[in-house]
Amino acid sequence: MRLRTTLLLGLLTGCATTASTSKTEAPAEGAPAAQPASTSEPRADLEALSTRELAPLAKQQVSAPDGSFTAEVEAEAAPTFQEQQGVLVLSVPLGTRSPMTCFVYSEPLDAGGAIYRLLQMAGQRTDIQRARTTDVRLIGDSPAVFAEALYLTDTPRGKAAGLAKMMVYTHDQVPLVCTHDEMGYSESFQRISSGLAGSLKSAAERPQAPRYFEFSVIRVEGHPVGFEKRVTRDASGGGRLTELEVSFLFPRSQKEMTVQDTVSTELSDKDGRLVARDHARATNGELDIQMSLEQVKGREYHYEGKHNGRDLSGNFTAPDELLGELGSSRVVREQLLSGKKKELTLQVYSPSASPAAPIPQVLRKEAGARELTAEIGALKMTLSVDAQGMAEKVTIPMGSMQMVQERVSVSGTP
Incomplete structure (x- = not known):
């Protein structure tokens, strides 16, 4: 499919x-x-x-x-x-x-x-x-x-x-x-x-309203530099189709910007397991990543596409269940927010970081009721999540600066 x-x-x-x-x-x-x-x-x-x-x-x-x-x-x-x-x-x-x-x-x-x-x-x-x-x-x-x-x-x-x-x-x-x-x-x-x-x-027919919508603004040192828009719709068999649109415009100097636009579509099953993902990214208006991932069976997946000018195609077997965003949020809610665990390691597929294999994401519960830290490779961030386990605010250190992505609008149920 x-x-x-x-x-x-x-x-x-x-x-x-x-x-x-x-x-x-x-x-x-x-x-x-x-x-x-x-x-x-x-x-x-x-x-x-x-x-x-x-x-x-x-x-x-x-x-x-x-x-x-x-x-x-x-x-x-x-x-x-x-x-x-x-x-x-x-x-x-x-x-x-x-x-x-x-x-x-x-x-x-x-x-x-x-x-x-x-x-x-x-x-x-x-x-x-x-x-x-x-x-x-x-x-x-x-x-x-x-x-x-x-x-x-x-x-x-x-x-x-x-x-x-x-x-x-x-x-x-x-x-x-x-x-x-x-x-x-x-x-x-x-x-x-x-x-x-x-x-x-x-004049065109308005599309059916999604089951869930959220919009976040990205700021660096308080200055707006981008956004993330997430829309989730019902899929067959109780699954979910999540569409993500991200634009990031970073000031490279007083006169220049580096910009990235990312569009991805993720299909997960009723249990939150990742079934398929299409992911594309353009930097300064030029397409540099276009990857597709499909579940073959169980934890085996097939990937193909282009990544920074290279053609890629192959299969991998995830070391653990590969979850979509909604599946990850459910595990955070049931395991970390409930107090059952203080640390989780989830397998995630991030084509920009690793197009040919999943990478581990380590999540730790902090002192606050819904405060977490996350590590994906060398990237470290802090998260504030809502009662559903979905991020409301993400803070990422950038040298002497901080990038903050904060949700400003939300409607519906994931």
Whole structure:
């Protein structure tokens, strides 16, 4: 049996163009470009420009030309649509020098890869001074990542500063990328683009609600750098199908980010044993891991795929039962949280760490009622879990810094 495909390779490998992109040109899929226009007036007060914001504007109705979606957005006048290179482009006049431009895609987007390509394309024609994520949030039931790039560009009058603001909204039915290229208006852009995303209504039939949903925000030293979205659905025979979407945008320097997007689908049986897993990861928009695992019989599994450019295929026999995420949570609940044991060693399959064999995960109960430590190879972390044994908060040391993944939304029952 094959799991349904959850990763679209074309979106991860990308098709970003190196051609100059004007305001009316639609960028390649997954890589809409910031518009590096000069936004500084002669002798303008840069600080004053940087702090400009907009009062709330009147709501304007938006309807896709083909009727595929409707929405509403704050705007100074009626928004307009164009179709460029197969991408629907929405221009939203704000009463400022530049409009907010949004690109509506027909296929899913990966948040990290889209932001990375935006920054790469902006950097081709400008001198980026600072690139960073500014917020990660859940809008409806879909993640939104906000970022900005402060840059310098040459003009006939010398250097001019600009600020490209970006939002990637990974909605399953109406994926959206919005940009605004003008100094200031950072909070206004977040408000207006969030309002647009939250009002989207697709004409397509809405998928059945999952039995369980959770969303976590990843922060480094308190700064938002990514998210994890987990959805669990019923499978035949009392099993569970769990879909995981993770985007991580780590600041490599003040001007650059390293990004990773991961999508995985896991099937477990009614007892929580792992039956199959599809796992794919892209780093900086390039696919570097794509592995599939299937149970052959009992503890014997077959794996195949690509890992960092190498073709891999083979079988392994796990030294103990190989559990899925929900099975692991059940064991934590029944063994550690109940007080029956203070330490557990579970076998887990982590394709990024070990694509050809499971690795042991050591879990230890700490003094707190639901506090654990975990070790997977050299990686050590602390966990706070809920009553079901599922992680609410994970803290991972990163040298002198800490990365914290914390659940901010949850619904349903695993």
